[in-house]
Amino acid sequence: MxxxxxxxxxxxxxxxxxxxxxxxxxxxxxxxxxxxxxxxxxxxxxxxxxxxSIVPRISLAGGLTGFCTGMSMIWFVDAFDYPVTVGGKPLFSPLFAFPVSYELTILFTAFATIIGMFVVNGLPMHxxxxxxxxxxxxxxxxxxxxxxxxxxxxxxxxxxxxxxxxxxxxxxxxxxx
Amino acid sequence: MAAHVESATPAPAILQEVNPAVLPRPVLVGHNRSFSWITDKICGIIEGPTPTWWWVCFAIACCVASFTVAGIIYLVATGVGVWGHANPVNWAWDIVNFVFWIGIGHAGTLISAILCLLRQKWRTSINRAAEAMTIFAVVCAAIFPVFHVGRVWYAWFLFPIPNSNYIWQNFRSPLEWDVFAVSTYGTVSVLFWYVGLIPDLATLRDRFAAVGNKTRAWLYGFFAMGWRGSNRHWSNYEMAYLILAGISTPLVLSVHTIVSFDFAVSLIPGWHTTIFPPYFVAGAIFSGFGMVLTLMLPLRAIYGLEDLITQYHIDCMCKITLATGTIVGYAYAMEFFIAWYGANPYEGFTFINRAFGQYWWAYLLMVSCNVITPQFFWFKSVRNNTTFVWVLSIFVNVGMWFERFVIIATSLARDFLPSSWGYYSPSIVEIFTFFGTFGVFSVLFLLFIRFLPIMPMAEIKAVTPQADVHAGHDHH
Missing domain, CATH: 3.30.70 (Alpha-Beta Plaits)
Known part of the structure; x- marks a missing residue:
């Protein structure tokens, strides 16, 4: 002892x-x-x-980051960095950028939630x-x-x-x- | 009125007390098993010696999987032409198989996420295996679009990574949305599955450490992240799990919606319909529950899990299969109605052709498997007959494969211009590649049931009467 x-x-x-x-x-x-x-x-x-638990706040931050990442990435690649008109559609519209941004919202939320849960719990701690x-x-x-x-x-x-x-x-x- | 007031004992207009009939709650764990019984039962599957049947199944599964490996090697060495695509059907078994496997995965997420949010406690004993099924189904699904690109070493062009051509992906295309939907789905499914596994891995770590198996204790312990069952951890863990369930629900609905956009956003008759997203989601859940039944009923029999997967669980799964199968049947009928009511001659022709044209046999198989088969589940005697339920679940799997085939092949083989009409038949390479994916799936699933707990022990314990701190006499 x-x-x-x-x-x-x-x-x-x-x-x-x-x-x-x-x-x-x-x-x-x-x-x-x-x-x-x-x-x-x-x-x-x-x-x-x-x-x-404070995990939901981390998740929310992750989700917002994901959504903004999706929208800004699509604007950057399709309307700014190398604009190419396809099918007469606008170079950028939040409508066609939505499905990908939506998926990235979920992806980033999932990572933020899990990493947040580990950090808040102080894991891994073997x-x-x-x-x-x-x-x-x-x-x-x-x-x-x-x-x-x-x-x-x-x-x-x-x-x-x-x-x-x-x-x-x-x-x-x-x-x- | 006066007589009423004067009566000595007036009958009260409102009852003082209401005693509603108490419906018995179905038992989730049979025979009121203890916590340690649950631990021993589920860990025993992993700790015991490898059964002979497992080696036999594993050997067969590896042989079957080798068909996919051989088919893919041949395709990469030769070219996509080894598949049976030809004008006008340039999209056939690859997308059929992709949608088929992705759809199967959806029941796993439905069980783990949507039923979690709806507080359906019966999900606990089937959710781990169903989530594993989801992940392995996504693996099988991903094989087809990845190899359909032809030069598979350029598959990374699907993702917005700067490349030497300086050209970016076209984010106006549903196919690009699909890349994000499916990769997000696969990733989140793995994360969700892993988070659920952590407490059970800790249980295995402690059990292997107790018997002195240091290697396995270290391995399980490594992935258990030092989980020690602290309630301060459980508090954050439960919250994280709830959030993952909350985001997986819109995820699973969006994935098959976006898969259906691959078709619905195009102009091909028979595809360009607004009913596609809900129709595809219902079909996905229907096929997934078919696969869950196909996998869980043999597991239950082999490992004697009748106390954990009770008749009540089977009833619930059969009823969901019935409900979603009926929605699918309704969608078939509504497609026909809209094709007539919409008065578009191409649309009308496509649907008549679907049912009575060159692929009438596939249509007949689809309707009989998907609409008629689930109707048997109305009957309790059918739901109680495990063997019969298992046979019906196979029909559901077959029917849902044919649904995708019918949608894809019939619309492409007979589109707007009769001069471009054709007939699609798969090549032998295509057939072998698809056949082999059942082996790939089985290999992964067999490894899962051998090395990981097939049921979430902590979650099952949490729904037993012993976990109720008020021991049933003080509910609030």
Whole structure:
């Protein structure tokens, strides 16, 4: 055990247990803590007091970039860089440029969403202290954990463990950094 | 009126309490299976030894795929003339096969995106395999236009990349729109599929690490990006997934709309119609669900997945096939009506010719497979008979291939000028190349079911009763 542990972790066996436990950790005023679950649990964001994800803003930025890229690219290639009249049609019109711009809107939104999700989540991150927990493997199978980090201002090894025990946590242990 | 007021116990005009009949919700996972059962069942498919049938199927699929490889090598070495195109039918099996395969892909996106937005929870157990089907179908589809350009090493001319000719692509052409539609569709389908895979790859990483298989733990772990099931991550992940579903919905509708523009924007009789976009989209979803049934029913039987793909799932897929097949039937009828009502002699002739002309046999196959076949799905006894459903799904696949053939070949073989009329027959190279794409598709699909989880475990867990934090007694 190093001098400064990463935090403490506790196991819960069902989604109902972890949901109510998370509400109590939230109400105890902790900020730097997390829930680990094998699947998204409906309502857990509220139970943890999380704010709405900012990923949609990144997506919107990506979509707008895509649309502008499409329109300006088509204007540049067909009406500016090398204008060629085809079939008596205008050199540039937003109407015929629309389908390609529409597809690029979607393409850029998809990339922005996924890259945004990774960046906001801090992934890829192949090591995390929670992975050293002997039961961690079950976190991607059928168990639920609460991790409370030592850097939380309210963290106190004894009190935090007592709280986790009170709310039904099992196998409470310290996590090395 | 007075008598009413005076009565001792007046009947209330409005009921104090309404007790609507509670309809039982269909069970999505049979036998109320636990989380660990779901994990073991789906991971077990990957972790177990490779079954003999898999090797047999893989060998056959490779042989079939070699027909495409041989056909393409011959075409590149010789020229596009090895295909059966000749005036006036200069666009035939290549575009037929392209539209056929792209259409098949659409059901995967429908299941993963549109049904996600509509909160159809039954999609969870079939969406992974259906998305894989989409990607592999797009691969097969892309082969045809790419090699139809002839000098395939110039296929990059399709994209607006500066080249030594200083000439840019013609963005007024629906064919150029199609390049963007299909490449976006392929890319977004792969991204969507990959995002869905991340939590399941993490599960596999942890399971392989637990049994000491370091190579596979490293490989799955690499692609899992260090996923650890953190709820702070799930929160962003769910939002990203929802947005991807939200953008894939207009994407899938636009892709087949733009594919139909390839025809509808031209002036050829039988193509130049406004009904094409919705008609093509409905047909694509219809054919895609046919293919989903064709693939999922054998998988369900082989791997004993009856608790995950229940009769309810099959019912839902059959009903969508019925609905979209009926829309397609309506479109066939409406095309004829408009050809008559529009009073354009060329249009009228084209449709009479389609049904009774030289390709009458193809038209008959198309109508019987696409309009009559799905009508069997009205009957519960048919939907309960898995073997029969599977046979019908094959008819749907055949019928939808013929639909594209009928639309494309009949209109071109008999256009405005009788002096330019002709008859199109495919060359042997064309037939082999198309036949081989079923092998290409099967090879990819077999690799997928061997190495990746065929069902999204995390998503299935999320729709089970155990994931409901109120355990069924307090819904809000």
């Amino acid at each position: 190093s001098a400064q542990p990463y935090g403490v972790i506790a196991t819960f066996e069902s989604s109902a247990e972890i949901y109510h436990a998370a509400e109590q950790v939230r109400d105890a005023g902790y900020k730097n803590w997390d829930v680990i679950a094998p699947c998204p649990i409906h309502g857990m964001d509220k139970a943890m007091g999380l704010k709405r 090591y995390h202290p929670a992975m050293k927990y002997p039961k961690f493997r079950r976190g991607t199978d059928d168990a639920f954990f609460i991790v409370i980090e030592a850097r939380d201002p309210r963290f106190n090894a004894a009190n935090t463990k007592a709280l986790l025990a009170k709310i039904g946590g099992k196998d409470i242990s310290d996590l090395e950094a």
